[in-house]
Amino acid sequence: MPDDQQTGNVVNSGDVPCSAPPQQKLEEDDEGYVHPDTATLFDAFPFMRHFPIFGTAVVPFGPKCTMSLGVVYILSKGLARTLLNASRYAMFMKKYGVTTAVYQRISGIGSMGFSIKPLTAILSDTFAFFGYTKRWYMAMSCVAGAVCAVVYGLLPFKSSSAGIAGGMIFISVFCIANIDVLSEGHYSRLIKRHPVPGADLISWIWALIMVGAIIASAIQGPLSDLGRPTVGIFISAGLQAFCMLFFIFNWYGEKKNLVERKEDYLFLLREAQMRGTDSEPIKEGVLGYDSTTNKSKSAAPYPEPFAQNGGNEL
Structure with missing residues (x-):
């Protein structure tokens, strides 16, 4: 063997296949980011990729956050709120026996909860509770709203209960409004980082709210006609209490305030x-x-x- 011949495998540079440069891993805020849980979901169930609205919204936000937002909204703002509002006429006019003027006045007060919900947003952004600006405020709102709904359903059927019932409706609806405004603050931060699928996330939420309102009307209407409007009120209380689980386990995925x-x-x-x-x-x-x-x-x-x-x- 000649001395100038090298041992081993010698490969010319032209024989080396051109390899693509490694792709840079996208960060959570980068455009085109796909949540790891979403990739797992699409691998297991490819048809979910083509599911209307949800298939686009779930890509950067993940299935847990997207589903949690949808379920909380359909249960609280869709079902629970509509059940309370639809029970007012049967409770005040038929059970409490108040006049039309009293009913109109108390009914307006009971619906005022959503008008003052920005106060909760200011309070939560100023004072973090156990390190979170939304999570535990929403959990406490679930408990308080459920308790007030139960008290409203247990009041005796006499005219003197009308004032207390109006206050309980106001607090319960206000607690639902707290969940609404704090959830809006959470997903608006997500949408700012991923604006393209953000429109689908909002459509997903509002579609479920409308579905919940239709279902609640179909439930409370027959119950009121049968003279049992309190059944819908207790259902509303149970739904509000159930939503607390989403915030205890932090399925929204909210991070510490800092x-x-x-x-x-x-x-x-x-x-x-x-x-x-x-x-x-x-x-x-x-x-x-x-x-x-x-x-x-x-x-x-x-x-x-x-x-x-x-x-x-x-």
Whole structure:
């Protein structure tokens, strides 16, 4: 064997097949991100990919979050709320025997819960409860709403109970409104990061709300005609209490308040860097070029995240 001949397998560079570069793993906020649970669901049940509305909404958000939002909305805002509202005429006019004027006045007060729900959003964003700004507020709303619905159904059938019944309806509906506004805050954060499937997520939620309202009307109407409107009220209480399980196990997937605030800051910072064509990232902001002074200037587009409620966050 000649001395200049190398031992071993020698392969020319032209014989090496051209391999595709490894694909970069998409992060949770990246466009085109597919939730791992969604990929598993589509592998097991390929037909779910073509399911109307749900098949698109579930891609970045995951089946657990998407299904939890849908079930909570159909049970609370769809069924429970409609059952309470549909029971008012039979309870006040037939069971309590109040006048039309009293019924109209108390009925309006009972429907005011959704009008003041922004107050809950302000409170929850200001004071995190056990580290979460939504989860435990919604869990407590489920308990309080169910208790008030039970009290409303157990009141004696006399005119003096009308005022208390109106208050119980107001609190119970207000608790449902709390779940509504806090859920909106949760999925609006998700939609901001994935706006394309976000429209399908909203359609998914409202479709289930409408289905729940139709089912509740079909239940409460015959019960009121039979003189048993309290059955629908107790069903409403049970549905509100059942929704608490979704928040105890955190099936919404809400993260700690500090974690979400930091993620929001990084997301907004990255958006600002992408919008600025003449900017480059620096440690605590972006480096922009001022054309009027021909100088570079540093500016953080958003304030740094800070620990809400101090170090001892509830």
